[in-house]
Amino acid sequence: MTSFAVILAQAGRWQRFVQDYWLILLPVALAFVAVYWLLPQARGARPLWGALVGAAALIAGSIILVHSQAIWVETLLFYIFAGLAVVGGVFLITQRNPVHAALSFAMVVLATCGLFLLQAAPFLMAATIIVYAGAIVVTFLFVIMLAQQAGLSNADAHSREPFLASVAGFVLLSALVCVLHKSYDATRWNAFLDKVARASQGQSMSEISAALGDPKTFIDDFGQFVEGDRILPTDPPTHAGMDRNALADALQDLEMLVWAKTPEPQAVAKKLEQIHELGRRVRYYQGSLQPSAKLKLSQQSGTPPNADFPAGAAERWLPAQNVAGLGKSLLGDHLLAVELAAVLLLVAPIGAIAIAGRRAEDMR
Amino acid sequence: MNPMTLESYLVVGAILFALGAVGFITRRNMIIMFLSVEMMLQGVALNLVAFARYRGNLGGQVFTLFILTVAACEAAVALALILMLYRRKKSLDVSLWQELREPGQEPIIDQEPLPPAPPPAPLPHLTPAGPEPARKEAETSHV
Numbered sequence: 038m039t040s041f042a043v044i045l046a047q048a049g050r051w052q053r054f055v056q057d058y059w060l061i062l063l064p065v066a067l068a069f070v071a072v073y074w075l076l077p078q079a080r081g082a083r084p085l086w087g088a089l090v091g092a093a094a095l096i097a098g099s100i101i102l103v104h105s106q107a108i109w110v111e112t113l114l115f116y117i118f119a120g121l122a123v124v125g126g127v128f129l130i131t132q133r134n135p136v137h138a139a140l141s142f143a144m145v146v147l148a149t150c151g152l153f154l155l156q157a158a159p160f161l162m163a164a165t166i167i168v169y170a171g172a173i174v175v176t177f178l179f180v181i182m183l184a185q186q187a188g189l190s191n192a193d194a195h196s197r198e199p200f201l202a203s204v205a206g207f208v209l210l211s212a213l214v215c216v217l218h219k220s221y222d223a224t225r226w227n228a229f230l231d232k233v234a235r236a237s238q239g240q241s242m243s244e245i246s247a248a249l250g251d252p253k254t255f256i257d258d259f260g261q262f263v264e265g266d267r268i269l270p271t272d273p274p275t276h277a278g279m280d281r282n283a284l285a286d287a288l289q290d291l292e293m294l295v296w297a298k299t300p301e302p303q304a305v306a307k308k309l310e311q312i313h314e315l316g317r318r319v320r321y322y323q324g325s326l327q328p329s330a331k332l333k334l335s336q337q338s339g340t341p342p343n344a345d346f347p348a349g350a351a352e353r354w355l356p357a358q359n360v361a362g363l364g365k366s367l368l369g370d371h372l373l374a375v376e377l378a379a380v381l382l383l384v385a386p387i388g389a390i391a392i393a394g395r396r397a398e399d400m401r
Numbered sequence: 402m403n404p405m406t407l408e409s410y411l412v413v414g415a416i417l418f419a420l421g422a423v424g425f426i427t428r429r430n431m432i433i434m435f436l437s438v439e440m441m442l443q444g445v446a447l448n449l450v451a452f453a454r455y456r457g458n459l460g461g462q463v464f465t466l467f468i469l470t471v472a473a474c475e476a477a478v479a480l481a482l483i484l485m486l487y488r489r490k491k492s493l494d495v496s497l498w499q500e501l502r503e504p505g506q507e508p509i510i511d512q513e514p515l516p517p518a519p520p521p522a523p524l525p526h527l528t529p530a531g532p533e534p535a536r537k538e539a540e541t542s543h544v
Binding site: 392 | 409420447453478483509
């Protein structure tokens with residue numbers, strides 16, 4: 038009872054939470070209903086309605102949860118692969134026939150490999166396909182050997198507690214999605230920085246003011262946004278904190294320049310360019326915990342963890358030297374882990390043979 | 402520039418992870434449970450690769466390679482265990498292993514089990530064509 042009273046006392050906070058996040062929770066709730074209706078169960082399974090609600094959830098999620106900065110081929114490929122992966126995942130957990138489930142798992146793996154390739158990891162894509170191709174073939178053999186002898190069984194046709202299990206899984210998912218949205222949503226940053234970029238192209242004060250809207254309110258809003266951003270404080274000094282302070286100072290300078298008796302467009306435009314550069318860097322730190330700048334970590338796996346990034350460095354660097362960088366990193370930074378993985382790969386098959394090699398008659 | 406934000410990839414990874422969790426909790430076929438766990442691993446690998454791209458750093462991709470290694474070992478041991486459990490009970494249903502539950506817990510019994518499978522249709526008998534050859538006693542015993 039006491040815990041119930043505590044929950045009631047928090048009702049206001051719950052209401053605010055729902056008000057803030059209902060748009061994000063909508064596709065998750067739809068997906069919950071869809072998966073619950075699709076799961077195999079004795080009664081309450083509605084495959085057709087489940088499929089319809091699932092399609093609605095997929096479309097809502099692709100509009101609300103996924104943010105794209107431009108419509109490129111990569112965006113299209115992302116939607117295709119991500120959609121295939123999610124649909125394959127739903128098929129995997131809702132198919133009654135284990136053979137279909139194994140096929141869906143193959144679809145999930147292939148779609149994930151496509152996403153790896155989009156993220157500049159060609160070696161990982163190839164390795165995953167090779168490793169999981171073997172795993173899936175073996176799983177297929179097992180399904181055909183063990184599961185296909187007696188047709189549909191109770192184990193396949195009835196899930197255990199499908200409602201409670203779906204609640205558990207989707208509460209986890211909504212928590213993850215809310216935290217991700219809170220930490221990584223860059224929509225407001227992009228809006229501010231776009232305005233600054235447009236204004237810095239202006240030749241005269243009137244053009245700059247037109248691009249910024251009302252300069253006074255813009256600077257106030259941007260300043261408050263920068264102050265309220267969740268970035269580590271400047272003590273101990275971090276790159277993120279120093280950049281944030283520099284950005285706040287630059288905004289104050291801009292205010293002075295704009296409200297001078299005779300504002301100079303060149304100086305204002307130059308300050309705006311500086312603000313854009315600083316803002317781009319601070320936006321980069323959004324939601325990332327920066328290690329201390331004094332910390333010396335490895336140089337082998339590409340850029341050190343606390344390096345400053347010139348624009349687009351990662352995009353240029355990562356795909357071109359993927360395999361070489363992976364080799365350096367594996368045999369430089371992670372040599373001990375590689376040796377341990379080798380030991381694990383040796384021990385696991387021995388254990389598997391020891392477990393599976395015994396005959397059933399011997400165990401009795 | 403990368404047109405897709407980091408958040409998008411992380412959301413896909415979270416969805417795969419949560420779906421795998423639901424499948425692992427609720428399905429009763431051991432092979433499907435195993436596949437669900439593999440799907441959770443895929444979600445985590447996607448997260449790590451996304452962060453590798455975001456940081457311009459190969460640490461995440463190296464972690465994913467180790468995930469692949471551990472997943473291969475896990476598959477070998479898990480399938481061996483599934484095979485052994487199958488040999489004991491002649492079924493992949495995890496509910497048959499309920500005697501491993503905590504003391505004091507009620508067993509879970511299917512409320513509406515499937516109707517028993519109909520007996521297999523009798524195989525057609527072929528009438529022998531031509532005269533039947535005479536057999537010895539020892540041969541007829543195991544026909």
